[in-house]
Amino acid sequence: MTVKELPESRCDVLIVGAGPAGMMLATWMARCGINARIVDKRSTKIFNGQADGLQSRSLEIFDSFGFADRALKEANHMLEMCMWNPGEDGTLRRSDRVPDAIVGLSRFTQIVLHQGRIERFFLDNIKKHSKDSLRIERAVLPESLSISEDLCDDHSPETYPLKVQLRHLTEEEATPAQSNGETIQDGLFRSNLAEDDTDDLIAHSRANAGSTEVVKAKYMVGCDGAHSWTRRQLGFELEGEPTDFIWGVLDIIPITDFPDIRERCAVHSASSGSMMVIPRENKLVRLYIQLTEIKPDASGRADRSQITPDTIIKAAQKIIAPYQLTYKYCDWWTAYQIGQRVGTNFDYKNRVFLAGDAVHTHSPKAGQGMNVSMQDAYNLGWKLALVVKGVAQPSILSTYQSERRRIAQDLINFDHKFSRLFSGRPAKDILDESGVSMTEFKDAFVKGNMFASGLSVDYGSSMLVAKGGDAAEQGDGTDVSSSKTQIAGNQELAKNIKLGMRFPSYKVLNQSDARPWHFQEWFKSDGRFRLVVFAGNVLSTAQKDRLDAFCGKLTASAFLAPHIHKDIDVLTCHSAKRIETELLRDFPEVLHPFDDKTGWDYNSVFVDDLSYHEGHGEAYKNYGVDQERGCVVITRPDQYVGFIGELDGEGVKGVETYFQGVFVS
Numbered sequence: 001m002t003v004k005e006l007p008e009s010r011c012d013v014l015i016v017g018a019g020p021a022g023m024m025l026a027t028w029m030a031r032c033g034i035n036a037r038i039v040d041k042r043s044t045k046i047f048n049g050q051a052d053g054l055q056s057r058s059l060e061i062f063d064s065f066g067f068a069d070r071a072l073k074e075a076n077h078m079l080e081m082c083m084w085n086p087g088e089d090g091t092l093r094r095s096d097r098v099p100d101a102i103v104g105l106s107r108f109t110q111i112v113l114h115q116g117r118i119e120r121f122f123l124d125n126i127k128k129h130s131k132d133s134l135r136i137e138r139a140v141l142p143e144s145l146s147i148s149e150d151l152c153d154d155h156s157p158e159t160y161p162l163k164v165q166l167r168h169l170t171e172e173e174a175t176p177a178q179s180n181g182e183t184i185q186d187g188l189f190r191s192n193l194a195e196d197d198t199d200d201l202i203a204h205s206r207a208n209a210g211s212t213e214v215v216k217a218k219y220m221v222g223c224d225g226a227h228s229w230t231r232r233q234l235g236f237e238l239e240g241e242p243t244d245f246i247w248g249v250l251d252i253i254p255i256t257d258f259p260d261i262r263e264r265c266a267v268h269s270a271s272s273g274s275m276m277v278i279p280r281e282n283k284l285v286r287l288y289i290q291l292t293e294i295k296p297d298a299s300g301r302a303d304r305s306q307i308t309p310d311t312i313i314k315a316a317q318k319i320i321a322p323y324q325l326t327y328k329y330c331d332w333w334t335a336y337q338i339g340q341r342v343g344t345n346f347d348y349k350n351r352v353f354l355a356g357d358a359v360h361t362h363s364p365k366a367g368q369g370m371n372v373s374m375q376d377a378y379n380l381g382w383k384l385a386l387v388v389k390g391v392a393q394p395s396i397l398s399t400y401q402s403e404r405r406r407i408a409q410d411l412i413n414f415d416h417k418f419s420r421l422f423s424g425r426p427a428k429d430i431l432d433e434s435g436v437s438m439t440e441f442k443d444a445f446v447k448g449n450m451f452a453s454g455l456s457v458d459y460g461s462s463m464l465v466a467k468g469g470d471a472a473e474q475g476d477g478t479d480v481s482s483s484k485t486q487i488a489g490n491q492e493l494a495k496n497i498k499l500g501m502r503f504p505s506y507k508v509l510n511q512s513d514a515r516p517w518h519f520q521e522w523f524k525s526d527g528r529f530r531l532v533v534f535a536g537n538v539l540s541t542a543q544k545d546r547l548d549a550f551c552g553k554l555t556a557s558a559f560l561a562p563h564i565h566k567d568i569d570v571l572t573c574h575s576a577k578r579i580e581t582e583l584l585r586d587f588p589e590v591l592h593p594f595d596d597k598t599g600w601d602y603n604s605v606f607v608d609d610l611s612y613h614e615g616h617g618e619a620y621k622n623y624g625v626d627q628e629r630g631c632v633v634i635t636r637p638d639q640y641v642g643f644i645g646e647l648d649g650e651g652v653k654g655v656e657t658y659f660q661g662v663f664v665s
Helices: 020-032 056-065 068-074 115-130 198-207 229-234 309-320 369-388 394-423 438-452 541-556 619-623 651-660
Strands: 008-016 036-040 076-078 080-086 092-099 110-112 136-138 140-147 162-168 212-222 238-256 264-268 274-279 285-290 325-343 352-354 507-510 516-518 529-536 568-574 605-607 631-635 641-645
Touching: 008 020, 008 369, 020 036, 020 056, 020 115, 020 369, 036 140, 056 068, 056 369, 068 115, 076 274, 080 438, 092 438, 140 198, 140 229, 162 198, 212 229, 212 369, 229 352, 238 309, 264 438, 274 309, 285 309, 309 325, 325 394, 369 394, 394 438, 529 541, 541 651, 631 651, 641 651
Parallel strands: 008 036, 008 212, 036 136, 080 264, 212 352, 529 568, 568 605
Antiparallel strands: 076 110, 080 092, 140 162, 162 212, 238 285, 238 325, 264 274, 274 285, 507 516, 507 605, 529 631, 631 641
C-alpha cells in the first residue's frame, strides 16, 4: 500500500494568525510584492469587541499605508482623561482632568474603534496591493513544523528550510464555542481565562479525516496569540507571573447619570475596586471592571463559569455608586486575568519569528496590546520583504529581536506598575501605606502617556541605526553590531531628529505649488529607505556648491546609484524663500528626477516657509537643523532614523557606508 502524497506548495513567508499583528505583516508583504500566505484557525474575522484603542504612532503607520483617514472618520476621538476617586467621606468625586495624549507630539491623538473595523481596513489594503493574490485563508492551522537546520544560514532564493503541514478545518470545527449559553457575543474563548483549543481542533479534524497540505517556506511568523502554537513548537517560553487581579469587560450602550460617561475615566472606589471608562463609536462605551469578588482557584486561574455580563455589571454598579448604571444593549463582553509576561526569544535562527501576544502579554488598560503587536509586525515586515527580494542582507533580521524584545520588556515594566496602581485600593490618607496614592497614579499616567503613545520607542545601535555605544546594552542583549558599519551619525546636526527614533513631523510647503504638508506624510510604507536632504539656504553660493557636490557624488557612487529612487527615495527640504527659488534652476535633477512619461517629479522638494493659510511650520527650528548648512538624514522603511551626516561632497561617504552595511553588494 502506497502512502498518498500530500499536495505541496511553496511561499516566501508563511504567517500564522490573522489578528492585527498578522494583518500588519500581510500588508507589508502585499505592499512589497512578496509571495506570502496567511492562515487563521477561526472561520471568520472579528465582528465586534476585542481590542479597540489606537495610539498616535499606530495612526501614523496607518497613514503611511494610506488608510488612517478611514479609521479617523469612524472612530471615537479621546481628548481628555478624567480621574474619579473617593473623597475624605468616601464619596466618589472627579479629582482631576488631564489631556488624554501629550500635546504636540504627533499630528494624531488617541482614538477607539473595534478591532473588526481595523481588520477590514487591513484586508482592503492587502487586496488593493496584492490584486487578490494574498488572501486570509480561514479555518486553516499548522499541525507540524520541521526545520532543516543545515539550510537556515543559506538565504539564497532557492532555499526553503521550513516545512509546515497545514490542516483545513470544517466550518463547524473552526467556529469557537461561546460560553455560558449567552446570546450576547462574548470573547472568553480568546481570553487568558480559557484553555487553548488548538490541539483539540487538530485531533478532532484528524478523527474526521480532514484535509491537509504541505507548505515549504523560507520564513514563518507566528502571530497566533498568547497560546501560540508556533512558540510551543520552538520550545520558547513566556517569562512572568499572573496576578490575582480579575477584570471583566463590557461593551454596552449605558443608561446612567454618571456625568463623564463620554470621557475616558479612571474610577477608583473606596472599597469595591476600580473601573476604566472608554467611550466608543456608535454610542457604545467599554467598561473595564475589576471583579474583586472573583478569585483565582488553586491552579492560579479564575473559574470563567462564574463570570457573566450580570456579575460584571453588578461589580460596576458598586464601583460607580452613588451614580446609577445599567443597560439594555450589550454588544460584547469578556474577562481576563492580569499577567505580565515576555518571551525568552523572538526568533529562531532568523527563520521563524514570533510577534504580538505570542511573545508578550499584559493588561489592556493602557491601550498597548493591539498597538505594540502591530508595531512588532511593522518592524519585522519590511526587513523580511527586503531580504526575500535580495535587496538587504539577511543579517538585518537579527535586529528584530534586539529592537522589539527591548520594547516588550519596557512595556511589561510599565504595565506592571500601571496595572497595580489601577487595581489597588486608594489610600485613605498619607499614613495609609497599604493603599495606592492617587497622586502617584496620576503621575504614572502622565509619565506613561509618552510610552503609551508609541512615540518613545528608541532603537539601539545596529547596522540599521548608526548610533555610538554598545549595541547589546541598547537592545535586549542580542549582538547586532556589524564590522561593515563602523560609523556613527552626527546627532548634533539635527538635534531633534533622534537616531533610533521615529522621524517627527512638522509642516513644510511643496516647492512647486505652495501646498502645506506634514513632512511625515511623504514617508510612505513602500519598502524604501528615505534620504532626506535638508538643503539649507540654496540661495547662498557656498551652500549651493555643497549641495551640488553632494548630489554629484551621490549619483556618481557605483554602490548607491542603482538604489537611488528604487530602494532609496530622496526627499528635500530647503530653508530659502520659496518665491525666490526655482525647482529646475536651483535643485540638481537627482532631487526631482525626470521621467519620459510623467515629466519632472514635483512632489519631492519642499521648503520651510510661511503658508498662506496655515502659518509657518518652522521645521528647521523644530528639527534642530542649521538653516544655512542643513544636513542629510536617512530613515528606514518604517520611518525610524538610521543615520545623520553632513551635506557636502564628503557627506556621501557616510551615506554610502551606512547602506553598505544594509544592502546586498
